[in-house]
Amino acid sequence: MILVAQVSDTHFDLGIRNTERVETVMRFLGELRRRPDAILVTGDVTESGKPEQYADARTALTTDIPVYAIPGNHDDRAHFRAMLLDQPASDEPINQVRRIGGSTVILLDSTVPGEPGGRLCETTYEWLREALDAAPADTPILLALHHPPARLSSPVVDEIALAEPERLAEIVAGDDRILAVLSGHAHSPAATTFAGRPLLIAPSTASVLGGAWELEMPHRVMDYAPDPAIALHVIDESGRLTTHFRSVSMAGRVTVQPI
Template identity: 40%
Template structure:
């Protein structure tokens, strides 16, 4: 079995509140009696994309790196040059941050859906080519594809208005590769489950805050609240067998802290 801890939207801004929320999640994950194969953080690590915010993130996430592999991708609040240099130790530059990881029997593609200076998302042509080529190179390897912006509406008007643009090209790429188990996203600030391109689409809760659905909002409410409990998702992948599910199975558990 492969176990992935999935969290998103830390929005570290140099302040005590966001840092405390991240610290509590890190303490929970590092104190687990057992281990997970990796921790995925699907974007919006920083709130303003400053170098100082990424240094804060690196410090807060250090205990997590000591215990588990930590995989990251940028969100719309992130800045590629600082993200690459401070968090990944790569040369600072404007290129998309696309990485492949082989972890615990699965392959995880961390893609960059950020659009510099814009809240909505898009997968650049070079990212789509990289995604297609990387999937084609390992057709028998069970694979998760992860990025920040959900590629399909979730029923949250604000989030749906700044979701992934032009998702058809992504859908066509995924449909060419049967080994893709699920698509993992952030951005929604709520645990949400739907489908995209015939695969489960699984959105992690937001660490910084939680989005409110339209019927949860009163006249004084904003689209998100900082009083909501912290939460993350555990994704489990179990390989198939001849007697049961030959294609394997993905099971997700949302854990409120």
């Protein structure tokens, strides 16, 4: 069994609240009887890409479980790279390929600096094709990126989803090893299909954003009351992927946010 935890949209903002929620989630994962083989953080690690926010994130996300993070639209590539990856600051896309158990996880940078919407640049498409060529023939593959490449009936997020999803769909449909596509960005646990595969959207640890049946546009309502939540992706011995969405109780850990 391969167990991959997905934590998303942590939005470290130098406040206590969001940090404490991530600390609670990380404690939950660390104390599981069967601990995750890895933890993916699918973007919006910080609220506004400041180095101090990444410093907080780095502290809260440090564990002996491997943690692999990609940026979201609220992040800053240069500060992300310097603070979380210990690499020289650069605005180049932050794409990564990781072996987790017997699986391959390909993490794609879907951000467009300065824009809320997502797009995979030519460099990333080229890198993705090379990463798929280099991946073992018998490996199950998970693709992860911040922006969902499909509409989710989420009035806010659908306006700033991944552009040109058909380009990614063609690649996904053409590779039988790809089990699923994982994303964040929506602040809502959701599941749909994309290129004939599951598209699994992890909830945010920070807040919940309602769907078309809840929001009255143009008012944008973010709900901060629910507990932080995560996704747990299980690849069993037969190669089947099952995803559980789990909220983690903050009961007894509620802190008043200083102004």
